Amino acid sequence: MSVETLGYSEHRQVWHRFYADFAFRPSTDRFQWPGISEPSGSVTWSLTALDDDPEYRLDRLVSVVRRGLTACADELYALDWHHDAYRFPTAAKDWPLSPFPDGDYYIYLTPDFRLGTFGHPWEYTLCVFGEALVTAISAELTEVLGEPLRRSA
Template sequence: MSVESLGEAEYRRVWDRFHAEFAFKPSTDRFQWPGIDEPAGSVTWSLSALDDDPGYLLLDRMVSAVRRGLASCADELYALDWQHESYRFPTSAKDWPLSPFPDGDYHCYLTPDFALGTFGHPWEYTVCVFGDALVTAVSAELTEILGDPLRRSA
């Protein structure tokens, strides 16, 4: 299996489920943030540490840490880009679509059962990691790169 764009029906089904399960509230209004009901056990980091990152070394480290963590926990993922093309792909794929960094829109990586993944919020400028195995796999490295978490969901 390779990277596949979601067809219209699957795109709608996945996004409708995401809206329902995570109470997704897209908004630039800070009073509407964090944008989703962050799952129990999730950890959210500010991305502000990446602001002074000439050469994007910290960004590259963050992306690598998240991708390694996801690959260690899952065989297949959805890569969702709000109001844009979204994908299904194996974690063994050489080139992954999108990034955990929310480059202008919400970006999500999700397992097909929605049990673990990431949610990047472009206006809050955060990345939320959820699912016990994934949080365990990436927390130490993301904290080293991004600093202490902004919040943890009980």
């Protein structure tokens, strides 16, 4: 059980599907945000609360998201816009990337695209989607980040 870097063909296939399924529109222009068509039932939090106590809150954010994804999925993709993408079992000791979008779009996604997270670096938000994942982590994320910025119907 280890992290695998996606090969060229799979990398292109996964990103192509992500662009299509989520209407991904990368942009630093705030009029183009949120960057994806947020799936029905998704919840999006602002990450500005991390500025108050970045080390503690960031560690909690990562822990909450990782626990939730581990409880809801056996395998994930980790996508980093214009960089390597990975496939890995949630049981892996070391995960690639973080749910926190550190200067680029960071995405965790199940291979069937049913649940995951979308970190937007310029809007400074984290969107959580998929009913099981939203249910598993919403309360704790709200403790860490404050009330959600928006919810998709």
